[in-house]
Structures are given as structure tokens and as C-alpha cells.
Amino acid sequence: MAATIITVEDLRDFKIDLLEEIKKIFQSQTTTQTKKWLKSTEVRKLLNISPGTLQNLRINGTLSYTKIGGTIYYPNQDIDKVLENNKVNANP
Template structure:
């Protein structure tokens, strides 16, 4: 059985390739799932059903209702998160 020696450079290269692959898979998953149901949104934002309902009522989060099922556009969720982003200065 042959022995292979791995260097730090080998491991860094592997890490870089792995991260690129994971990012690619996550991006594909986000693009393939344009519309999310309420449980998915609650899990994504870590909020309760009542909070999600308040977001609908006060217009914070737009939604679409089809046959009694509420759907949320993934891009709308990302947009809201970007708008609420807090920027702190290092002064």
C-alpha cells in the first residue's frame, strides 16, 4: 500500500475547491426554489407563525395566496433582509 503525504498547500487547495462546490450547490438550490411556503419562511427567518402573520398584515413581506396556500418570493425575503442590514462603523 502506497503512502501519500499531503501538504498544507494540498489541503488549502482542497478546501478552496470544496467551498466553491458548496457555494455553487447553494446557489442552484436558491435559484430553483423561487417560491417558499410559510413553514420554510419561518424556519429561514427563525420567526413564529404570529410574527410571519404580522409581516403579512403590516405589508412588511409581500405574499401570494393560491388555493389557500400562502407563498413568499425568495427575492422579496432577501430584499427585506438587505434593507434591515445594520452597518456599524469602527470609530
């Protein structure tokens, strides 16, 4: 049985590869765990807005929504679009 010598550099390379793989796993899990629909309270917390502001976003058509019973649901994809469309570039 032949002995294999592992150097400190080999261990560093292994550590870097392992950390990259762990990062990929976490990134894939966070994207798959994102909820498709958010309730009003979740949207208000996410955007840090009042109930009245959220109502105005519904009324003027900025945010689409679905109402089931007394609960209003907002598509997470639409919220991302609104944030992206209103992004201000920091370039001078």
C-alpha cells in the same frame, strides 16, 4: 521513464488548491439549491417569528406573497431584501 520527486511543500500546495476547489463546489451548490418560493412555516422558522407577525408583514406590504389554494408562498428573494433593508450596522 523519469522519476518525479514530490516534496512535502508540493503536497501542501496540492492540499490547499484541492480544498479551495471543494469550497467553490459547495458554495455553488448551496446557491443553486436555494428554493425560489418558501411556505409560511419555512419563513416563520427562518425569521423566528410567530404566525401573527408573518400575517402583519403580509398585511402592511413588507412581504409580498402568492396564495394558491390555502397555501401561501413567499419569494425567497423578497425575504432577503427585507433582511438586508432592516440590517443594523454594528459600527460605533
